[in-house]
Structures are given as C-alpha cells and as structure tokens.
Amino acid sequence: MLSTDILIVGAGLAGLAAASSLKHRGYDTLVIDKSRKIGGRLASKRIGRAQFDYGAQFMTAREPLFLSLMDECESRGLLKQWFSSRQGDKQIHPRWCGISAMTDIAEYLASSLQLRPGYQMAAIKRASNSWSAHICSGEIIKAQAVVLTQPVPQILDLLKDSGITLPVNIARRLTGIKYEKCLAVLATLNDRSKIGPPGGVKFTNGPISWLADNYLKGISQVPAVTIHGAPHFSEDHWHSDRQESGGLLVEAAKSLIGAGISEFHVHGWRYAKPVRVDQDRYLVISLMPPLILAGDAFGGPRVEGAAMSGWRAAAALEHMLRP
Numbered sequence: 210m211l212s213t214d215i216l217i218v219g220a221g222l223a224g225l226a227a228a229s230s231l232k233h234r235g236y237d238t239l240v241i242d243k244s245r246k247i248g249g250r251l252a253s254k255r256i257g258r259a260q261f262d263y264g265a266q267f268m269t270a271r272e273p274l275f276l277s278l279m280d281e282c283e284s285r286g287l288l289k290q291w292f293s294s295r296q297g298d299k300q301i302h303p304r305w306c307g308i309s310a311m312t313d314i315a316e317y318l319a320s321s322l323q324l325r326p327g328y329q330m331a332a333i334k335r336a337s338n339s340w341s342a343h344i345c346s347g348e349i350i351k352a353q354a355v356v357l358t359q360p361v362p363q364i365l366d367l368l369k370d371s372g373i374t375l376p377v378n379i380a381r382r383l384t385g386i387k388y389e390k391c392l393a394v395l396a397t398l399n400d401r402s403k404i405g406p407p408g409g410v411k412f413t414n415g416p417i418s419w420l421a422d423n424y425l426k427g428i429s430q431v432p433a434v435t436i437h438g439a440p441h442f443s444e445d446h447w448h449s450d451r452q453e454s455g456g457l458l459v460e461a462a463k464s465l466i467g468a469g470i471s472e473f474h475v476h477g478w479r480y481a482k483p484v485r486v487d488q489d490r491y492l493v494i495s496l497m498p499p500l501i502l503a504g505d506a507f508g509g510p511r512v513e514g515a516a517m518s519g520w521r522a523a524a525a526l527e528h529m530l531r532p
C-alpha cells in the first residue's frame with residue numbers, strides 16, 4: 210500500500226500549485242491524475258507535425274504570487290508574453306503562453322513532484338485519523354490529508370460514491386457551481402492562415418468563441434488552428450455527432466482561416482469553465498483528517514484562479530496539520 214502525508218487529486222494547475230507549496234513546506238506529497246498527461250485543462254496535443262493548445266489558450270496574472278510565477282517561468286525560458294492587448298481591448302494585461310505549449314508551466318511545476326498519472330480515484334474512505342484513497346485499479350493510498358481539485362460535479366460524484374454526506378449548506382454551495390461546455394476543434398491546414406498577428410481572435414457572437422493560429426503563436430511547426438465553440442453552440446451540439454459539430458465550426462471559421470483544412474479532430478470539454486464560482490478560495494470538508502477542495506471553481510474561472518486556490522488550500526492545510 211502506498212502512503213503519503215498529503216494526497217492531491219488532479220494534476221491541473223490547482224493540484225500542482227497545492228502540491229509544490231506543500232512540498233516546499235516540508236510535507237511528503239503525492240499527486241494522482243486519471244489522465245496519462247498532466248496539466249488538466251491546460252491541454253496540448255501533437256498531431257503529426259502540428260501542435261495544438263486546445264484547452265486554456267493563455268494566462269493572465271493579476272495577483273503578485275501568480276505574477277511572480279509567470280516572471281520565474283519567463284526568465285527560465287518556459288513562457289513568453291504572447292500579446293498584451295487587442296484592438297479595442299481596454300485591458301493591457303500581458304497574455305502569457307508556453308514556449309512549446311500551454312502544458313510547459315504544468316510540466317515545470319510537476320518536475321519536482323511525486324506524480325502518478327493514470328491513477329483514477331474511485332472512492333475515499335475515512336480510517337480513524339487518516340484517509341484511504343481507493344484507486345480504480347484496486348490500489349489503496351493512505352494519506353493524512355487529501356486535497357481534491359477535480360471539477361466540482363466530479364467531486365460530488367466521488368463523495369457520493371464514497372458514502373460521504375455533506376452538510377446541507379455545503380451541498381447547496383457546491384451544487385450551485387455550474388460549468389459551461391466547450392467543443393474544441395484541432396484543425397491542420399494545408400497552407401498559412403489569413404489570421405493576422407498575434408494569432409488569436411475572440412468572438413462575442415455566433416457559434417465560435419475563439420480562434421487561434423498555433424503556427425503564428427509559435428508552438429506549431431506547420432499551420433494549425435484551434436477553434437473553440439461558443440458555450441451555447443457547445444451545449445446545443447453536445448450530444449450530436451462530434452465530427453459533424455466540428456464540421457459546422459470549421460465551416461463557420463473557413464473565411465477567417467482562408468486556407469484548406471487537411472484534417473480535424475474534435476475534443477469535448479464537459480466542464481470547460483465555471484460560470485458561477487464559490488465565494489471562498491478553498492473549501493474544508495473535514496478538519497480531521499483534513500479533506501479540502503480547491504480548483505478554479507473556488508479561485509476564479511481561469512488558470513490564475515486555479516493556482517491561487519491551490520496555494521491557499523496548501524496554506525490552510527498546513528495550519529490544520531500544525532496548528
């Protein structure tokens with residue numbers, strides 16, 4: 210049986226930020242993720258010579274702690290400022306992206322951590338002053354404390370499957386957290402696109418919410434675009450044939466792309482971004498043994514919010530373990 214001081218479920222930015230902070234505070238930590246890749250919704254994929262960011266497209270930083278992580282990664286040559294402002298955009302915050310892909314920052318945080326990709330948590334059971342985490346493969350991990358960072362509906366399913374009943378006020382808070390869906394198209398082009406610099410276009414109307422040229426962004430060796438379906442389009446087409454829905458998005462983007470599409474793949478994000486977030490940056494479910502929830506549903510619906518939530522949860526956990 211594996212054992213650790215603190216088990217972190219989810220290798221997205223919230224889980225990785227929590228784990229690196231807790232490791233820094235002297236705790237033995239273990240991060241598990243059901244996926245074989247790390248980064249969660251910071252997702253990148255290579256198809257042939259084309260490279261795509263198909264989850265988060267860039268990061269903004271408003272909080273000093275997250276800003277210092279951006280600066281640190283930039284000075285290490287892992288991140289760059291993709292662009293600072295678009296025409297008509299009043300905000301001038303830099304938009305950072307990974308030099309090779311958005312997962313660069315996740316890989317950097319994960320490099321000093323103990324990680325088990327491909328480990329899906331099935332249930333969590335209380336065992337006197339510790340937790341036993343049951344992994345789908347049948348393995349059990351014992352931990353003094355657990356941090357859960359999956360999207361909230363997945364956390365609620367896990368707690369239900371574990372027989373953990375939440376107080377009514379907490380259950381109400383958590384069931385009130387809703388997410389929008391996103392259908393993402395990863396399209397390889399047979400020529401350079403017509404999209405102008407910096408290579409990212411945001412839409413407020415129509416079926417598309419975002420169009421990015423991964424070649425202009427500097428991550429793909431060959432012309433390749435990411436198209437994000439708008440929330441209403443993604444919701445309406447969620448149960449339709451994925452290639453057909455992707456085809457509609459490709460058709461809608463065709464004149465903007467201005468080059469032929471050689472192939473495209475579609476990915477569905479069921480929990481893309483929380484539309485309603487919790488009032489707090491983390492949520493304590495149990496004080497002893499500690500069980501804490503973190504993630505973008507608590508810190509704000511962005512990469513920065515996820516990291517801030519992970520860091521705050523880590524500080525709270527230390528306080529609980531060493532009062």
Ligand SMILES: Cc1cc2nc3c(=O)[nH]c(=O)nc-3n(C[C@H](O)[C@H](O)[C@H](O)COP(=O)(O)OP(=O)(O)OC[C@H]3O[C@@H](n4cnc5c(N)ncnc54)[C@H](O)[C@@H]3O)c2cc1C
Binds near residue numbers: 242263268329515
């Ligand atoms: C299409 C899209 C575009 C976006 N664009 C932007 C953007 O441009 N800028 C921005 O700042 N943000 C953007 N976001 C939001 C941003 O990606 C998220 O806010 C952030 O990455 C969330 O991080 P997290 O750690 O909270 O959750 P996640 O990254 O979702 O991490 C949770 C992890 O838990 C794992 N997991 C789930 N269940 C289990 C289980 N049972 N056992 C083990 N592991 C499990 C998952 O595999 C996942 O890796 C976008 C998101 C999407 C989907």
